[in-house]
Amino acid sequence: MIKKCLFPAAGYGTRFLPATKATPKEMLPILTKPLIQYGIEEAVEAGIHTMAIVTGRGKRAIEDHFDRSYELEHQIKDTSKDPLLAEIRALIANCTFSYTRQVEMKGLGHAILTGETLIGEEPFAVLLADDLCSCGGDNVLQQMINIYEKYQCSIVAVEEVPKEQTDQYGIVVGNIIEGTDDTYRIVDMVEKPNPKDAPSNMAIIGRYILTPDIFDILRKTKPGRGKEIQITDALLEQAKQGKVIAYKFKGKRFDCGSVDGFVEATNYFYGKRKALK
Numbered sequence: 001m002i003k004k005c006l007f008p009a010a011g012y013g014t015r016f017l018p019a020t021k022a023t024p025k026e027m028l029p030i031l032t033k034p035l036i037q038y039g040i041e042e043a044v045e046a047g048i049h050t051m052a053i054v055t056g057r058g059k060r061a062i063e064d065h066f067d068r069s070y071e072l073e074h075q076i077k078d079t080s081k082d083p084l085l086a087e088i089r090a091l092i093a094n095c096t097f098s099y100t101r102q103v104e105m106k107g108l109g110h111a112i113l114t115g116e117t118l119i120g121e122e123p124f125a126v127l128l129a130d131d132l133c134s135c136g137g138d139n140v141l142q143q144m145i146n147i148y149e150k151y152q153c154s155i156v157a158v159e160e161v162p163k164e165q166t167d168q169y170g171i172v173v174g175n176i177i178e179g180t181d182d183t184y185r186i187v188d189m190v191e192k193p194n195p196k197d198a199p200s201n202m203a204i205i206g207r208y209i210l211t212p213d214i215f216d217i218l219r220k221t222k223p224g225r226g227k228e229i230q231i232t233d234a235l236l237e238q239a240k241q242g243k244v245i246a247y248k249f250k251g252k253r254f255d256c257g258s259v260d261g262f263v264e265a266t267n268y269f270y271g272k273r274k275a276l277k
Ligand code: G1P
Pocket: 108, 128, 131, 168, 169, 170, 171, 191, 192, 203, 204, 205, 206, 230, 231, 232, 257
């Protein structure tokens, strides 16, 4: 059972300056909902109710968002605006939110290690809110949990990207698991290789299921690409023991960490909303 989801949310979001000068990038909205709320909703749909959020300086708006606002509730009570808070109210009622701060920005691996205190000794999910996914059936985390139940090891969600973009992602090489067409046992992985050196175009997207031995590995992981502690490097240690699976998820992903992806997601969700009306 995966009961906890970790949300690394300490990054500066420099690609969205000046919008992210005083507002966490995770709070930027796609339509009327902040990015991180989509992530929390994905976790809840996948049966997870314990949210562990790694924040940093200037991120207090995230904590306030997942808390009651008595003044606002009072103002809109019995008005037509009241239903606009229904979704967030349900999340607050059904989940617990714990926070810890990453004091120094030393990479995604370091952010995940910072979250150890909120996770403990159990397998857990990691969701990067920048990667917004939309799926027809089960959401990406649910699909990955189904795979985890079968293999009981770390799982990364992957998709094929254009070769010239390999330097934006963790890239994996794996052997297809017999009897499947979407599940690979990883034999090699490298963080953001130059396209000319990339061993494949299979890119990790912001969804992971990790077994808790990853924390000890992360403690020993030396800074890698960009002089940061990379989760990709720690996962390679597990992969050497055959303990990491890449899963080609079913669905669409938007890279909301880039302006292009953010606009694309906005148009897509706006189209979906219009079609419902
Ligand atoms: C991080 C990881 C990278 C992964 C990506 C997915 O990079 O380091 O391996 O492919 O998330 O979004 P970032 O996007 O934080 O630079």
